[in-house]
Amino acid sequence: MKTITFIGNGNMALSIAQGLKNTYKIEVVGRDLTKLEKFEKALGVPTEKALMDDFNIEGKQIILCVKPYNIEEVSKKFIGKAEVIYSVLAGSTVEKLRNNFNTGAVVRTMPNLAASVHHSMTTMTGDASYKDQATEIFSAIGPTVWLGSEKELDIATGLAGSGPAYLALISEALTDGAVKQGLKRDDAMEIMRGLFGGFGKLIQDIHPALLKDGVMSPGGTTAAGYGALEKGNVRNACMDAIESAYKRATELS
Numbered sequence: 001m002k003t004i005t006f007i008g009n010g011n012m013a014l015s016i017a018q019g020l021k022n023t024y025k026i027e028v029v030g031r032d033l034t035k036l037e038k039f040e041k042a043l044g045v046p047t048e049k050a051l052m053d054d055f056n057i058e059g060k061q062i063i064l065c066v067k068p069y070n071i072e073e074v075s076k077k078f079i080g081k082a083e084v085i086y087s088v089l090a091g092s093t094v095e096k097l098r099n100n101f102n103t104g105a106v107v108r109t110m111p112n113l114a115a116s117v118h119h120s121m122t123t124m125t126g127d128a129s130y131k132d133q134a135t136e137i138f139s140a141i142g143p144t145v146w147l148g149s150e151k152e153l154d155i156a157t158g159l160a161g162s163g164p165a166y167l168a169l170i171s172e173a174l175t176d177g178a179v180k181q182g183l184k185r186d187d188a189m190e191i192m193r194g195l196f197g198g199f200g201k202l203i204q205d206i207h208p209a210l211l212k213d214g215v216m217s218p219g220g221t222t223a224a225g226y227g228a229l230e231k232g233n234v235r236n237a238c239m240d241a242i243e244s245a246y247k248r249a250t251e252l253s
């Protein structure tokens with residue numbers, strides 16, 4: 001079994017490791033032994049654990065899972081040259097990663113929160129000679145798309161990386177709307193979850209505009225609700241959300 005080494009032991013590292021634990025030997029490197037033990041317990045398989053200081057990354061395949069503002073501090077702690085670093089960091093460029101880490105190759109990836117349930121939508125870009133291996137690794141947590149540039153990855157960060165938070169806002173707001181009209185909270189939550197479950201399947205094969213046309217009867221309930229969403233400028237707000245997230249990703253570089 002090949003080994004994958006995680007630098008960082010937070011939410012993203014654990015979610016990705018959950019997807020890989022049956023096909024790779026997992027090694028995790030962090031700052032605090034107690035937290036590394038917690039990580040191993042949560043993962044549920046024997047895990048190599050090491051502290052960061054003077055950790056030798058020579059020849060290793062690494063998944064970097066710290067925060068973007070930790071790069072400079074974290075990268076100084078290692079010795080040796082990694083084979084490849086797969087970074088999940090929002091915004092941090094290939095150039096910045098190369099300037100800080102001694103590594104043969106760099107691939108930037110952008111998973112999302114659904115990694116924890118093996119349904120991440122992960123985008124990737126970087127050293128093209130690692131495209132197949134990156135696809136194999138990250139397919140363990142859901143579908144992947146290889147993109148041709150870092151600009152595209154930063155845009156995709158706004159779409160799929162941050163997307164769960166935007167959809168959470170919509171789902172909470174729709175549920176609140178139903179409660180406001182008199183539905184019980186528990187019923188509204190159950191109904192909203194059913195809505196998203198079915199919609200998640202439909203949207204795989206049907207264009208959004210056709211899906212909308214299929215629901216909207218002339219003079220019916222959907223047309224009334226849809227008109228209210230357009231009046232609230234929801235479409236424009238969604239486009240602005242992607243623009244703001246993309247801009248922020250470039251600032252994190």
Ligand SMILES: NC(=O)C1=CN([C@@H]2O[C@H](COP(=O)(O)OP(=O)(O)OC[C@H]3O[C@@H](n4cnc5c(N)ncnc54)[C@H](O)[C@@H]3O)[C@@H](O)[C@H]2O)C=CC1
Nearest residue numbers: 008009010011012065066067068070088089090111112113
């Ligand atoms: N949460 C999400 O939905 C997504 C997060 N990401 C990226 O994943 C990365 C990690 O995010 P999470 O796992 O959510 O965060 P987290 O807070 O759960 O984990 C961060 C890890 O970095 C370590 N760390 C923090 N400060 C450190 C320091 N000064 N020196 C050494 N280690 C330090 C922490 O101990 C922890 O292991 C971020 O760069 C983020 O951009 C990417 C896609 C989605």
Ligand SMILES: O=C(O)[C@@H]1CCC=N1
Nearest residue numbers: 089090112157161162
């Ligand atoms: O908000 C963030 O910066 C990270 C990247 C994508 C999701 N969470």
